[in-house]
Amino acid sequence: MKYALITGGSRGIGRAVCEVLAENTDYGIIINYSSNKEAALETKKLVEAHGNQAEIMAFDVADKKAVDDSLNAWQERNPDAWIEVLVNNAGITKDGLFMWMKEEDWSSVVNTSLNGFYNLSQFVIQKMLRKRYGRIVNMVSVSGVKGTAGQVNYSAAKGAVVAATKALGQEVAKRNITVNAVAPGFIKTDMTEEINEKEMAKLVPANRFGEAREVADLVAFLTSKKASYITGEVININGGIYS
Incomplete structure (x- = not known):
């Protein structure tokens, strides 16, 4: 049995990715979450439908021991299964001007996105290399590509994952493993609820916020065999805000 693991899969873009992969593939779906079990169970129902x-699967992506313990336990329960697709979607924001940024606000954001990428990818890539096939998609952001004022920590974390995507893509391409990044702009999710959509949409050439489903469709394409010759790429999905 082949599985797709989506971190931060309980809500928003992560949930949309889980559902779109369920619609278009026969993968078993592993929905990672950190605290909101109820939302994760809702996503589970959508997939099973x-x-x-x-x-x-509950763990904090920034905690390597928790990641290893959870995935090793899963592998023991499912000895013949393997994770063919990994979507590193989990991320947090703690916005504020850099001059007043607390160390904890810097570290937690960087640890979740960057160390989370390492902790999950390092685990699943071992088996991908042996199987000579795999798909890793990293959720970055327009902030990680162009930088955003008030988000130095988030921009640094996502920008580092952009660079890691390009490097790892080169390392594993010969084994039919692709590593790509998707960089959303303004997408309607819990994370953008407090943003004045009407005002901010004026900054977007497409004149609207994107839907989580639109991002998920792009992720699904990158995890498919149709995207076999695309690796080390960062694909912007932002309505033209940065192009």
């Missing part, structure tokens, strides 16, 4: 196996 498409006939796919689904399970929820």
